[in-house]
Amino acid sequence: MITEIKHPLIQHKLTLMRKKETTTKDFRELLNEISMLMVYEMTRNFEVKKNEIETPVAKCKANVLVEENIVIVPILRAGLGMSGGVLKMFPNASVGHIGLYRDPKTLKPVEYYCKMPSDIDKRTLIVVDPMLATGGSSSAALTLLKNKGAAKIIFMCLVAAPTGIEVVERDHPDVPIFTASIDEKLNDHAYIVPGLGDAGDRIFGTF
Ligand code: PRP
Ligand code: URA
Numbered sequence: 001m002i003t004e005i006k007h008p009l010i011q012h013k014l015t016l017m018r019k020k021e022t023t024t025k026d027f028r029e030l031l032n033e034i035s036m037l038m039v040y041e042m043t044r045n046f047e048v049k050k051n052e053i054e055t056p057v058a059k060c061k062a063n064v065l066v067e068e069n070i071v072i073v074p075i076l077r078a079g080l081g082m083s084g085g086v087l088k089m090f091p092n093a094s095v096g097h098i099g100l101y102r103d104p105k106t107l108k109p110v111e112y113y114c115k116m117p118s119d120i121d122k123r124t125l126i127v128v129d130p131m132l133a134t135g136g137s138s139s140a141a142l143t144l145l146k147n148k149g150a151a152k153i154i155f156m157c158l159v160a161a162p163t164g165i166e167v168v169e170r171d172h173p174d175v176p177i178f179t180a181s182i183d184e185k186l187n188d189h190a191y192i193v194p195g196l197g198d199a200g201d202r203i204f205g206t207f
Pocket of ligand 1: 075076077078079100101102103109129130131132133134135136137138164190198199200201
């Protein structure tokens with residue numbers, strides 16, 4: 001299932017990111033901010049339980065998150081632009097990395113790195129990648145994580161194309177997707193339209 005987060009602040013910041021004149025510094029900062037805001041929406045239905053605590057005034061039962069066993073998984077390299085913001089919201093989370101790039105000729109994902117905590121079968125994974133285009137990279141990343149034992153995965157991207165959504169929902173119907181925008185389509189080079197260009201290049205200034 002996909003959730004498009006239509007919060008005005010997120011939409012406004014995303015528009016700034018889309019502009020071609022936005023600098024690398026601003027692009028990176030905006031992505032970091034949007035990622036934090038998206039976590040706020042994404043965790044809306046996370047369970048809480050009562051823990052007994054003591055304030056300076058009195059003992060009481062107060063809400064704490066049930067799920068604290070989070071692993072943030074950026075898909076390299078553009079996913080790194082989102083992981084910092086998510087980590088701010090879950091400062092105790094582990095961070096696993098998956099290295100994938102989309103071969104420019106075949107458009108197929110090529111894996112080059114994977115380092116995960118050994119107990120991912122017991123953890124909740126938040127996989128992040130700003131762009132869901134053909135869906136090849138995200139779907140391959142999710143398959144790889146499941147093959148390593150991951151059972152509970154949430155996928156968070158900034159911009160999603162209908163094609164990519166279809167592929168991930170087909171291959172991974174158990175993985176909820178959160179995005180800041182469902183864009184119109186892909187162009188002939190499988191870039192998202194209107195999109196924001198090459199996210200990795202814009203985050204790292206590698207033009
Ligand atoms: C981009 C993006 C996704 C992928 C999306 O990464 O960050 O991982 O493309 O495209 P897809 O849905 O068609 O697979 P890219 O391969 O450019 O690598 P990078 O992050 O290293 O720049
Ligand atoms: N990867 C990107 O960085 N941008 C796109 O539009 C598609 C894939």
